[in-house]
Amino acid sequence: xxxxxxxxxxxxxVFTLTACGGSGNEAQEAPNEASTPExxxxxxxxxxxxxxxxxxxxxxxxxxxxxxxxxxxxYASLWHLVTAVDxxxxxxxxxxxTLTEFADGPSEIAAMEGGSVxxxxxxHGAHKLAIEGNANIIVPSSVHNTDKITVLPDSGIEKIEDxxxxxxxxxxxxxxxxxxxxxxxxxxxxxxxxDPYEMDATNMVAAMMSGSVDACTAWNPxxxxxxxxxxxxxxxxxxxxxxxxxxxxxxxxxxxxxxxxVLRFSRAIYKAMEFSSKEENWxxxxxxYAKQTAKDKEASMVETSDxxxxxxxxxxxxxxxxxxxxxxxxxxxxxxxxxxVAEERPVEEYVEFDLMxxxxx
Numbered sequence: 600x601x602x603x604x605x606x607x608x609x610x611x612x613v614f615t616l617t618a619c620g621g622s623g624n625e626a627q628e629a630p631n632e633a634s635t636p637e638x639x640x641x642x643x644x645x646x647x648x649x650x651x652x653x654x655x656x657x658x659x660x661x662x663x664x665x666x667x668x669x670x671x672x673x674y675a676s677l678w679h680l681v682t683a684v685d686x687x688x689x690x691x692x693x694x695x696x697t698l699t700e701f702a703d704g705p706s707e708i709a710a711m712e713g714g715s716v717x718x719x720x721x722x723h724g725a726h727k728l729a730i731e732g733n734a735n736i737i738v739p740s741s742v743h744n745t746d747k748i749t750v751l752p753d754s755g756i757e758k759i760e761d762x763x764x765x766x767x768x769x770x771x772x773x774x775x776x777x778x779x780x781x782x783x784x785x786x787x788x789x790x791x792x793x794d795p796y797e798m799d800a801t802n803m804v805a806a807m808m809s810g811s812v813d814a815c816t817a818w819n820p821x822x823x824x825x826x827x828x829x830x831x832x833x834x835x836x837x838x839x840x841x842x843x844x845x846x847x848x849x850x851x852x853x854x855x856x857x858x859x860x861v862l863r864f865s866r867a868i869y870k871a872m873e874f875s876s877k878e879e880n881w882x883x884x885x886x887x888y889a890k891q892t893a894k895d896k897e898a899s900m901v902e903t904s905d906x907x908x909x910x911x912x913x914x915x916x917x918x919x920x921x922x923x924x925x926x927x928x929x930x931x932x933x934x935x936x937x938x939x940v941a942e943e944r945p946v947e948e949y950v951e952f953d954l955m956x957x958x959x960x
Contacts, residue, residue: 661693664860669699669707669719672892673819674885674902675741675845676720681887682871692863698891702800705772708733711850717857718864722774722818723843727934729949734848736950738865738958739914739923740872741906743843746778749822752831754813759837760786766794768803768815774843775800778816780937785837807832819902820894827898842929845906854951861951865958869911876910915959918952 666689670676680698683689689696699716701707704725710716711734720740721729729736748767750756756765759782769779783789796812800821806812807825817825826832847868854861875884881903889896909917917923927946934940 663693663695664863665695665697666860666864667697667699667715667717668864669701669710669716671702671704671707671720671722672700673905674888674899675722675819675905677888677891678875678884678908679740679868679871680720681891682875682884683867685887686871686874688867688870689864692867694860694863694867703770703773703775704728708848711853717853718847718849718861720845720847722845723930724773724775724777725848726844726846726930727939728772729846729848730931730934730940730944732851732949734949735851735854736846736848736927737854737861737954738847738868739909739917739926739955740845740847741908742926743845743906746781746816746843747822747834747836748778748782748814748816749807749825749832749834750814751807751810751812751829752833753810756814756835759835760788762786762814763788763792764794765813766796766811768796768798768806768812770800770803770817771797773800774818775803775816777843777933777937777939778818780939782816782837784937804828819905820892823898823901842926842933843906844926844930851949854954858954861954862958865954869914869959872909872914873911876908876913911959914955918955918959924950924952 668680670680680696684696684698699710701710701719704719704721705728707716707719707721708725708728711719718737719734721734723743726736728734748756748759748762754765756762762782763786767779769775779795783792796806798806800817803815803817804821804824807815808828815822815825822834826834847864849857849861874880881900885899885903886896888894888902889899892899914923917926924946927950931940931943931946935943
């Protein structure tokens with residue numbers, strides 16, 4: 600009975616406050632004097648969460664996003680991706696990543712335009728599509744300073760100048776085409792001086808194995824397949840004046856509409872790059888790569904010499920001192936000089952330097 604009387608009295612007090620002009624919300628926000636220490640507000644009495652607790656809460660509330668990422672079956676494409684998966688870096692960023700294999704960069708970009716891929720790794724050749732506005736570069740991956748052409752033992756090709764008049768296979772719009780262009784330039788030749796055969800990478804391997812062509816400009820794993828299956832075949836390596844870059848890309852519209860997702864992907868990749876770019880960790884990265892592509896690990900180790908693998912610190916320093924911008928400017932100039940790109944375009948329009956810096960913070 601005493602409890603009932605007390606409750607009725609409290610109800611009457613609330614009614615009186617409301618009738619005197621106080622709103623219902625103001626009555627609910629009034630501090631309870633019986634439970635709050637004198638001269639201490641509710642806010643002062645509550646313990647503020649630490650920075651770590653706030654970050655943890657943000658991580659817990661981060662929505663998990665499904666992300667489709669395209670790759671090619673070579674070490675250059677997978678060394679960071681498989682590391683990020685295995686070490687849980689994508690999971691830390693709330694990303695559920697599905698990896699899908701493609702034969703070349705143009706096919707990946709077509710898949711992105713079709714909506715089946717969100718982010719893709721591309722080699723040097725497909726960068727001309729980024730220059731032309733088809734994609735934006737979100738993460739630099741590696742740089743190659745040499746190129747090579749694979750030749751058959753009875754081709755008569757002993758040095759790069761010997762490719763004149765030979766049947767040479769290449770894949771249009773990819774690193775294969777840019778390697779052939781570089782080889783011709785190095786030899787002082789043009790496409791009219793050779794017998795070019797345009798085909799996809801799989802058919803290129805078959806053409807070399809059957810002897811239908813004399814040489815080809817392939818990339819791993821396709822050139823390795825030729826060397827393994829055609830006795831006496833070899834590679835002629837040549838230095839180039841260009842910068843052979845590989846990068847991760849996304850459609851401009853996707854970057855604009857999904858900046859947070861792109862940042863989360865970038866952070867995970869940079870963590871993986873910082874680890875697997877170190878030579879002492881190559882064995883680990885190659886093991887994951889070999890498992891992903893069902894290859895022999897020891898045979899795959901040779902691919903670690905294909906490029907200079909950027910660390911996160913390399914990218915950060917390169918952006919700060921202008922090296923990264925110079926790389927992409929030099930790459931663009933090469934495409935313009937070869938006639939593959941019609942006109943010059945500021946690299947800042949398709950290379951997401953601001954996004955890179957934000958992810959690297």
